[in-house]
Amino acid sequence: MKTALILDLDNTIYPVTSIGDKLFAPVLELMSEHRQSLSDADYETAKKEILRKPFQKVAEMCHFSEELTEKGLALLRNASYEGPMQPFEDYQSVRELDIIKFLVTTGFTKLQNSKIRQLGIAGDFRKIYIVDPETTEQTKKDIFQFIVKDFGLKKEDLLVIGDDPDSEIQAAVSLGIDCFLFDPEGRYDETAATFRGTSLTQVKELLF
Ligand SMILES: [Mg+2]
Structure with a gap:
């Protein structure tokens, strides 16, 4: 589970x-x-x-x-985004899940923070990690390992959700953590991801 x-x-x-x-x-x-x-x-x-x-x-x-x-x-x-932003409609189904959530995103610190603020999602997460290539050599794979260690989790407790086969999906696969490739446009024919789907509403079925 x-x-x-x-x-x-x-x-x-x-x-x-x-x-x-x-x-x-x-x-x-x-x-x-x-x-x-x-x-x-x-x-x-x-x-x-x-x-x-x-x-x-x-x-x-x-x-x-x-x-x-x-x-x-x-x-x-030094960019930031100050305009209105909306999550995907089906993000609501993930937001409602009574489960610990972590946000791990790669990008410029100021810009990523502004997007998190404009989306109003900070409260959804136990902890937010911004991997800024300008300030750290760490990767998403390193952060996933920190999460496992710092929060006393087992790899089988976790599910990674992302859209990029070369980023979070690859990191999860290499660590033996289950992952869901969110591919709403059916962009990828093949994937190493444990699960894939076109809607975030499918995540709920993968938790057991
Ligand atoms: Mg992405």
Whole structure:
């Protein structure tokens, strides 16, 4: 039986597309200014992946120059989102579960904190961990291990919920922790995740 959930934030609790245009407009503008330094494929991939993966990962994956990377980091380091935000409708079904919850999210500390505030979800979690690649070498995998240790949990007590096969899902699989790949658009054909589904309402069935 599961006694605790670990949730990802971006594209798991709310859709990044709902704030992406506004939030990433300066970064997209910067990318278009540096268009010549990027191949067509890298430019197109970066425009999409910026909504799904941490900036540093996109920069590496799409071969951003050092200058473009530094300028992008400078833009996002101090960014925050102050507009209204709504969780996914089916997040409510997870929120209502009487189970300990942890939030583990990768990104810029100030920005992640502003999103948590605008979503009004801080009270849902026993503890919130922001893995900021600018300030720590730690990964989600490290944080999952801290949670197990610090809260006296067993791996089988936990279920990790996230949308990114390369991030929290991979970390959970490598540690032998059960995980649910939330894939509302049916983006992934194959997954190493223990469970997968298109709705967060399915989580409830996985706790026993
Ligand atoms: Mg995510």
